[in-house]
Amino acid sequence: MGNSELAFIKAVAAMSPSHAPGLIRGIGDDCAVLSRDGDQVLLITTDTLVADVHFNLAWHGPYLLGRKAAAVNISDIAAMGGKPRYALLSAALNDALAEQGLEEFMAGFTAMLGEHDVVLIGGDTVAAPQPVFNVTLLGEMAAGQVRYRSLARLGDEVWVSGFLGRAAAGLALCEKSDQLSDRFAELVSAHLDPEPRVALGRLLAACDQVHAMMDLSDGLATDLAHICRASGVGADVDGRRLPLSATLKEAARYLQCEASQWALSGGEDYELLFTTAAGTGTELAERVSRELGLTLSRVGRITADNEVFLTEADGGRRCISFQGYEHHLRPAADSGRRPPDKADL
Amino acid sequence: MGNSELAFIKAVAAMSPSHAPGLIRGIGDDCAVLSRDGDQVLLITTDTLVADVHFNLAWHGPYLLGRKAAAVNISDIAAMGGKPRYALLSAALNDALAEQGLEEFMAGFTAMLGEHDVVLIGGDTVAAPQPVFNVTLLGEMAAGQVRYRSLARLGDEVWVSGFLGRAAAGLALCEKSDQLSDRFAELVSAHLDPEPRVALGRLLAACDQVHAMMDLSDGLATDLAHICRASGVGADVDGRRLPLSATLKEAARYLQCEASQWALSGGEDYELLFTTAAGTGTELAERVSRELGLTLSRVGRITADNEVFLTEADGGRRCISFQGYEHHLRPAADSGRRPPDKADL
Structure with missing residues (x-):
């Protein structure tokens, strides 16, 4: 920014x-x-x-x-x-x-x-x-x-809907349009035609155990940091729990990118990010799967750290707060600034 | 458009x-x-x-x-x-x-x-x-x-607040900035720093004799035509009654333009245009002058003609519906279309 x-x-x-x-x-x-x-x-x-x-x-x-x-x-x-x-x-x-x-x-x-x-x-x-x-x-x-960003509590579970990183991968594929293939249609569609999670949002807002909520427009790392800052807490994200689709992994190999990076820092997923009281999310996820056909994934928990940390597969742990989406597209007359999709107003 | x-x-x-x-x-x-x-x-x-x-x-x-x-x-x-x-x-x-x-x-x-x-x-x-x-x-x-455009009735008086055409004249002067002079400050200010008529609008809305109302953003000819079309009526405008400031007339001489044309087709005056029940406007104008220090001018009346007509000083009468404001500024990449300030949504 x-x-x-x-x-x-x-x-x-x-x-x-x-x-x-x-x-x-x-x-x-x-x-x-x-x-x-x-x-x-x-x-x-x-x-x-x-x-x-x-x-x-x-x-x-x-x-x-x-x-x-x-x-x-x-x-x-x-x-x-x-x-x-x-x-x-x-x-x-x-x-x-x-x-x-x-x-x-x-x-x-x-x-x-x-x-x-x-x-x-x-x-x-x-x-x-x-x-x-x-x-x-x-x-x-x-x-x-009404679910605000500021409602996360210490010990909450951190959940996301659907898959992450698909829109960012789809944009990367569009930018290499000479190499497009039908096998990546899922990703291109996620970028071009996102589906807002209205039914899910309403279901979650009616559940007392759901605390903070927002949509994923700038990537999990940045958006979870927004929730943490607003709530005065921190979060641990488990890198092994990021919901990555098989197509996303295939595209990552094809473009020689890291699928998890798209999931953490890619923008415009428009999935929901929310926290639930400890021990209550799994049952909620089963209900959402049954009623809406949507998969929810527990990706971390709320801590007292005041920052968002990622634990990787090898056990390494690093701060990832505010590593959000930066548009690949760039305005013609702009001198190189790459703004987020929308600023945090 | x-x-x-x-x-x-x-x-x-x-x-x-x-x-x-x-x-x-x-x-x-x-x-x-x-x-x-x-x-x-x-x-x-x-x-x-x-x-x-x-x-x-x-x-x-x-x-x-x-x-x-x-x-x-x-x-x-x-x-x-x-x-x-x-x-x-x-x-x-x-x-x-x-x-x-x-x-x-x-x-x-x-x-x-x-x-x-x-x-x-x-x-x-x-x-x-x-x-x-x-x-x-x-x-x-x-x-x-709430005052809608569609509330004008046959026989209503047509009124405007303040002076007309000043913002258009101010824009014309800005475009010739090498010829600017303090004596035209009133017009330049009308273009650069218009004053929304909130107190007037609220006062008028509380008066039963005030029927249709809108703000003058595209010029009297076009905006009155909007009222007429929405109300299924027409209007006669008396060209001799257009409120033209002395500075506007001076600028018209200076730029060799017609002051009345700015008043009819100039945009962005942001004065209020409204209709009142026959015979009731003069007393209202006195009250507005007393309470808000604003001048109201009766410029015409609502007719059954379905179009807006202008009666000029020499008695000539011509249709002027939709002769509204066209921006003098033009987008660099545009091929010559000159849009109104805002379309009629």
Whole structure:
């Protein structure tokens, strides 16, 4: 992250009050939280996708780009346990997204919204040198069930859903598109068409033993460090427990990369990362497998260390806090800073 | 407006349901409206500002740019009569906005928020080839007082606040910066640092005789046509009644432009445009002058014509619907399309 981004975050945090009428939670989690009606709260999140920074139209066709623009915001609602409800879309367009592409983008965007019963309620469109999409997503849920990053407790188990590292591997494969193969379709799809874990988030938020929760957008190492910092705790990650798909391992051999590095530092998995009271996660995982067909993996535990440590297969242990995702794509006019997918506001 | 923008708006409108739980108003006005608590509603609006399309850093310093990014969104809340409450900011930054400039932007942004008791509750930051700012603003008000574009009635008087055309003249002067002079400071300031009419909007929304309302972002001709189309009516504008400041007339002579054209087709005035029951506006204007020190001007009346007509000084009458603002700034990679400040979502 460059100095400008850090300065921005610092300035925003300094200028944002923690108390205001109707405000339950401001900056610092996946969504802001506002009181709504009775026990219900509104969750609000906003994300910007910039061409050549967050997506490359050369391989990210407009239909899937529309799906992803909706999915990454829906994922922020899922990350706190909410039900996504309303979306606003601002699109800055250039000739690279001409009429046909735009129709496909909108078809993909509204298809993803429709899968989660979200309705488009507003937005605007402007012209720009390169495409930029901003999505604001509003969700709702019961106030008592909102899951914050700050709720991890000493001794908690650390869990993740699905497989890790697939989106980062998929991006690496897209960047070598001359070497693409159908056998890696799972990974490319994870990068191009992520699936927000809304049903899982809602199920977990309804369980008392689930404490802290967020979505994995910047990689396990960085995102778990966010939970630890917010909760005033640390974590031990067991490197042998990282859920790596067979295809991911094959791609790692093919590209001569480390699969575990993608899993720890790769971004945009949009799986859920959460902690559970000690001894309670296994039964929950069985229920999730039965009801949602999703695999949960226990990857570590919460400690008093204040940092995230990784224990590797050979027993070595090293600090891995904040080793998160850095985009491979780079803005044309940028001097080399490689921003995370989204900063920690 | 280019074909892409039109296609986008068409697609969005087609894909946006008018009915959903909790949704009072979706696309088609200055804000979307959601039910909140009891009789209270939430207003939501989002706008994107793109460098070299909506602002030019050569003359629009970061402090005033921050103020304007907040102001144009606050204006959308004011346009429906609401009280602005919460803001989210997404900033796509490049080296042109280095640390110092960014701090100044944030200082201006939060200063404008502070003037209207708005708190910053979230956002994100990314890198981009050129700066893009997206702001989402939430406001609140009593459900029964929300003023929509669709509420104009046959025989209504058409009113505007303040002076018209100043921001467009100010932009024209900035573009000829070698010819700038202190005597035009009023116009340059109207372009660089517009003032959202929040107090006025709230006062008007509390008056039963005020019917349709919106803010003037694309020029009187286009914005009044929006009201007419939404309400199924037409309007006659009296060209002799357009409120033109002495400085505007002087700038028109200086730049050899028509002051009335700026007033009709210039954008970004962020004054309020509204209709009142026949015979009731004058007393309201006196009250507004007394309580807020703001001048209101009756510029026309609502008719059954379905289009906006202008009666000129010589008695000539011509249709002026949708002759709105087109940005003078142009994106570098754009092939000549000049978008309106914001499309009609």
